[in-house]
Amino acid sequence: MTPALALKDVTKSFGPIEVLHGIDFDLHPGEVHALIGENGAGKSTMMKVLGGFLQPTAGEVLLDGAPARFHSGPEAEARGVVVIHQEFNLAQDLTVSQNIWLGREMGGFFLDHKAMRQATQALLEQLECRVGPDARVSDLPVSDRQMVEIAKALSRNARVLIMDEPSAVLTSHEVQVLFRQIDRLRAAGVALLYTSHRLEEVDHLADRITVLRDGAVVRRAVRGELTEDGMATAMVGRDLKDIYPPRRTDFGPVVLEVQDFAVPPLVEGIGFSLRRGEVLGISGLVGSGRTELAEGLVGLRPHTGTLRRNGAEVSLRSLSDAEDHGLAYLTEDRKERGLLLDKTLRENLTLSTLKRFGTPFLSRAAEEAALGKAIADFDIRAPKRDMAVGNLSGGNQQKLLLAKTMLPEPEVVIIDEPTRGIDIGTKSQIYHFIDRLAREGRSVIVISSDMPEILGLSDRVMVMRQGRVAGVLEGAAITETAVVRLVMGTSESEKATENA
C-alpha cells in the first residue's frame, strides 16, 4: 500500500541550525501514527513540513507516492492534508464560526451566515463542546479554543489529519471526545498523525509509533511493541524511574487562608487554606472556574472575600501586590498572557523581576547569568540564546515560562497547568522541582487537567465544579475514582462529608 503521505530523507534547517536530519517517514490511510519525542526534538517542525507550512531544506514530501511540492499550508490543505497546530491558529477578534470557516466560507457572493452557524453548531455538538458559534475567540478559555481548532480541522474533511499536541490543553473528558472522533476518522480511512506528551494516550491510540530524538528517528514500533516506560526510555535515551517524588509529611502553619472568596461572575463561596510545605492540587472540568479563582487570588481579576497571608488579612489589587506578598502565578495561556513571543529568552525571563537586575541601570550580565541558570535548571533547549521565544518549541516555551514564574522565589506559587506540552523526562524534573519547593518550605497550588499529575503530586486535592468547591480530598482519600466522582458531581452527599 502506498503511504498517503511520506517524507524521504528530509532535512530542515533554520538558518545555520539544522533541526531535522534526514528523516524517512510514512503515514498510511486508516492508521493512527504517533510521533513522540522530547521537547525540541523536531516533532512540530516535521509536522509543519508534512503539512506544507515549511519547505524542507533537502529531501522530499511524497503525497500518494508522488512528490508533493507544497508551497504553503493552504496548498496542502487543498489536497486534503490538514494540520492542527500546536500554537493556536485562530483570529482572536473573530467569532468561533467565522474562524472555523475562514478561507472557505459558505455561500455565493454573499456569505451564508446561517448555514455556517448551523454547521458550526453541528461540529461543536459532535465534539460535545458547549461554546456558541457566535462567541468571540478572545473570550474563550484555552481549552475551548483547542476544541474550536479541532472543529476547524474536522470541518476540512481531511484525507490526512496531522495533530500537534491536540490534547495538551484538554481535560480527560474532552480527550475522550477527541478519541472518539479519531476512531471514527480512522475507520473512515483517514491517515492520522498524532503527537502528545501523555504517553498513555499514545499507548491507547497509536497503531504505529515513531520516536524522534534531536531531529532524527531513533525508534519505530507497532502497536504493543512499546510500553509507556519503553517509549519514555526511547525518547529520553535513558531509563526513567520515579516520575513522581515521594509524599511529604511535615507541614508548617497555614500561610494562606481564603474565606468566602468570589470572582464574579462564575466563582463564589470559595474557602480553603494552604499550609507551609504543602502541595494543593485543584481539579475540575474545563470552565469550572479554576483559572478565574487563581487569577482572582493574585489580584488579576476583581474579587471579593478575605485573603489571609500568614494570618494577616491582605488586599491584593494587582499582581505586583501579590508579588510583594510572596505570591506568584503561572498562567495557563502561554501565548496570550505568558510570554512575549517576539522577544528574546532573556527579556522574557526577567520581565516580572526586573527590579532585581539593577536600579536604575539593568545589568545585562546579571540577566544573562539568570538565563544561564534557568536554562540549566529547567533544561531549556534553545538553539540560540538570543532567538525570539516564539521560535522555541512549545515545551521549551513552557519551561521558560516556569522559570520566569519561579524567578521571584515566591513563597506561595499557583501553577496553572504546569506541564502542558512538556515531555515525560522534563515532566519528572518539574515534579521534583515542585517537590523541592515544598520541602524548602514553600507552598504550591497546582491546577491541572492531567489526572495522574494531580494524583501523583498533591498532598490535598480541591475539586471545583461550576465555580464552587465540590469537595476536598486528603491523604489516602485521594484516588482517581474519588476525584472523578467529585469532578463529575455524581455524588452530592459525599461532598458534605468530605468538605467538613
Next chain:
Amino acid sequence: AQDDKTYVIGVSIPSATHGFMGGLNWHAQETIARLEEVYPQLDFVLATAGEAGKQVSDIEDMLATRNIDALVVLPFESEPLTGPVKAVKDAGKFVTVVDRGLSVEGIEDLYVAGDNEAFGRVAGEYFKANLPSGAKIVILRGIATTLDNERVDAFEKAIEGSGIEVLDKQHGDWNRDKAFTVMQDYLSKYPQIDAVWAADDDMAIGAMAAIEQAGRTDEMWIIGGAGMKEIVKRIMDKDPQLPVNVTYPPALISSAIEMTALHFVSSTPVYGRFIIGSTLITPENAEQFYFPDSPF
C-alpha cells in the same frame, strides 16, 4: 555696484497654500525667470515654506550654503522671522522685506508692502456708502493671524456709525471649501443677509457657490479682496453680485525682487519704503487689474 561679479539674491516666501499665495508664488517665479534672462550676473535662490520654522531654516540655509548677497523675504509671520532676518542683515547683506513688516524697525533696506489696514478700510467704506442703516452683513475672516486681525479691525472701524449690523464673523481660513461651509451655515442661521465681506477672493468664490445653492443670489452682494482674475472678470462684466473688489496685488513680490535686483545692476541706490495701496476695483477700472495668465 557694477562690476563682473555675480550676485546671488535669495527669495524666501510662504508656499502656495491658498489662491493669493499661489499668485504670489507664480509672480515670484515669473520675475526671477525674467530677471535671470536679462541680467546674467544675477543668480536667484527661491525657497518656499509652509511654516515659520521652515522659513527660518530656509534663510539659514541661504546664508550658510548659497552665499547670498541679498534676501527678499515675505515673512510667514513677523515675530519669528525678525531675529533670523536681522542675522542676515548683520552679515552685511541687502535685505528686502515684503508685505509683513518685521517686529523691529530699521532692519530692512527696502520695504515693499501692501496695505492691510487700507484693505479692510476701503472695503468697509464701500459698505458704508452702499448700504442703508440697519443693513445686515456677515464676514468671512482668514486664518487667525495678526494680518487678518488688522484687516478686520480696519473694516469694522470704517463701518462704525453707519448702522450696519455685523451678524457674524467666522474664520473661512482663506479656503474655498471652508468658506462654502461657513456660508451655508450663515444662510441657515440668518434669514436676512444684505451683503457679505469675504476678506479674500478664494473665500468669495466659496461663499458665492453657497449663496447660489440656497437660491438667495439676488438678496446680497459680496465683496472679496486681492483681485483674483475670475472675480475681476466678473466685475468687468458688471455682475451685480460682485460690484467691486479691493486690490492686494500678489504682484508686489515682483516689485520687491525687481527693485532688489536694481540695487545690484544699476548705480541708483535703492532704499526706502514702498507701500502699494489697496484700491477699489470697479467696473470702470477693472481692465487694468486683469491678468488672464496669472494662476490667481
Next chain:
Amino acid sequence: MRNLSLSTLGPLAALILLIVLGASLNDNFLSAGNITNVLARSAFIGMIAVGMTFVITSGGLDLSVGSMAAFVAGMVILAMNALQPSLGVGLPLALIGIGVALAVGLLAGLANGLLVTRVGIEPFIVTLGTMGIFRSLVTWLADGGTLSLDFAMREYIGPIYYGGILGISWPIIVFALVVVIGEIAMRHTRFGRYSEAIGSNDKVARYSAVKVERIQLLTYVFLGLLVGLATILYVPRLGSASGSTGLLWELEAIAAVIIGGTALKGGFGRVWGTVVGVLILSLIGNILNLANLVSPYLNGAIQGVIIVLAVVLQRKKTSAEGR
C-alpha cells in the same frame, strides 16, 4: 444581541446628544435645508471614511486620501478643460470626467497598495510619502494656483452636487449607497470577513488560505475608488482644485472611523459606526457655526472636547478582565 452593545450605542448616543444640542441652540438646525447641507458635506469625507474603514480594519492606514482627492480633482479638471473644445459641454464630457476620477483614484489606491503589499513598507510611511507627492503634483499642475473647471461645464455639471431626486441631493444618495454597499461588503462578503481576519492576525489568515496581500491591496484600491467617487461629487460643488483642496481630510476620515468604534490596530470594523463618526464630526462644525457660543478662536478646543467625550460615551468600564 451583541451588535447592540454599549460600544455601538455609544457613538449613536453622542450623535443624538449633538442633535438635541443643535436643535436647542438654533431653530433652523432641524430645517430641511440645514440637514441637507450637513449630510451633503458629510458625503465626501463619509465615502472616503467608509473606504478607510476597510483599510484600517485590515491593519493598514492611509494618510494620503486628502491629497489624493485634490490630485484626482485636479486631473479631472485638467482632462475636462482639455477635452471641452473638441467634445463640447455635455454628457459625454461629464462621463469622461467621471471616468477619469474613478481611474485616477483607482490607480492612486493601487500605487499605495502595491507599495504596502509588494514592497512591504509600513502603510504609514507609504501614504505619508504619497500624501506629499499627490499634493505637490496638484500644486505643480496648478502652477501654485487653482485649477478651475471652465465655467460653462461647471454650470452643466452643477446639478451633480446641487440636484437630486425627490428633494434628496445626489451626494446624499450616493453616500447612502456607498454606506449600504460598504456595510454589506463588511458583514456579508468574503472581502469584509478577510479584512477583519487579516487585521486580527495576518498569519492566521495566511494559514487559512486567505490571499492576504491581495485583500490588503484591494482595500487600498477600494479606498482609492471611493476617493475618486467622492471627488466626482466634489468637483461640481466649487469647480476647482488647488494645493489646499482636501487638506486634513485624512485626519478627519481616520477620526470618523475610530470614533465609530473600529479598532485602529485592525481586526474589527464597523461601517455604520463610521457613518455616525462622520456625522458627529460634521455636526460639531455645523453647531459651532450656528451658535455663537464663544470666541471662534476656541472652536477647535470645543471640537476637541466633543470628540473625546463622544468616545468616552462608548467605552465600557475597563478592567484587567476587559482587556
Next chain:
Amino acid sequence: MRNLSLSTLGPLAALILLIVLGASLNDNFLSAGNITNVLARSAFIGMIAVGMTFVITSGGLDLSVGSMAAFVAGMVILAMNALQPSLGVGLPLALIGIGVALAVGLLAGLANGLLVTRVGIEPFIVTLGTMGIFRSLVTWLADGGTLSLDFAMREYIGPIYYGGILGISWPIIVFALVVVIGEIAMRHTRFGRYSEAIGSNDKVARYSAVKVERIQLLTYVFLGLLVGLATILYVPRLGSASGSTGLLWELEAIAAVIIGGTALKGGFGRVWGTVVGVLILSLIGNILNLANLVSPYLNGAIQGVIIVLAVVLQRKKTSAEGR
C-alpha cells in the same frame, strides 16, 4: 550581532546617501555652519521624536505634540512678559521661563496620559482632541494673532539657541544629551524594557506584574517634558507663538520614529533609529534648499519619494516563512 542587522543599517545607509548627495550638490554642505544649522534645527523635532519613540513603543500615539509645543511656547511667553516688569530682564526671568515650559509640558503630557490610561480612550482620539484644544487655546490667548516675547528679553535669551560651548550650539548639546538619555532609558532601564513589553503584548506585561497603566502614563509625561524642553530652545529662536507654531510637527516626529525602524504597532523601539530618521527628514529639506533642483512646487513630492526610498532601504526581504 542582531543589533547591526540590515534594519539598523538601512536608515543609516539612507542617511549616508543623503549626505553624499548634499556634498556633491554644494560645497558648503559640509561646512561647519551648515552642519550646525541642520543639527540645531533637528533638535526640536528630535527631542520630541525621542519621547514619541517611547509612546509608540509602548503601543500609544501622540498627535498633539505640535500644538502642545505651540501651547507651551505661548504660556512661556505670557509668563515671561507678565513677570518682566517686576523681575527685569535677566537670569531669574529666564529660569522662570524654563520652569514654566517644563511644568506646562509635563501637565499637558499628564493630561494625555490620564485620558488614555484612566479613562481608557484610544490614544489617537485623545491626542486628536487635545491637539485641537492646545492649538485653539494658543490662538485664543494670542487673540488670533501672535504672542511675542518682549524684544529685550529675546535678545537676552537668544544665546540659548545661537550660543553654545566649544562652538557647539546649545540645541545640539541638549539634543545629544536627550538622545543619550533616551537610548539608555530604552536599552538599560526598566522603563524602556517595560515600554517594549507593553507594546509587544500588554496582557503578557500585566500578567508579569508590570504596572501597565503607570508605564504608559509615564511615556506620555516623558514626551510632554521633552516637548517642554524643545520649546525652551524654540522660544529663543523664534521669540513668538501663534496658532500656526509647530504645525504638523506631530507628523514629522512620528515619521522620524517610524523611519528609524520603531514599529508603529509598538513592541520595538529604537532611539538611535529615531535620531537617524530626524536627520534624514532635516537633510531632505536642507538639500532641497541647496540646489535649485526643480520647481519648488515639487519639493513635497521629492520629499515623499525620499522618505519612501529611505524606508525601502531598510526592509528585509519578506517571505511567508518569516512572518
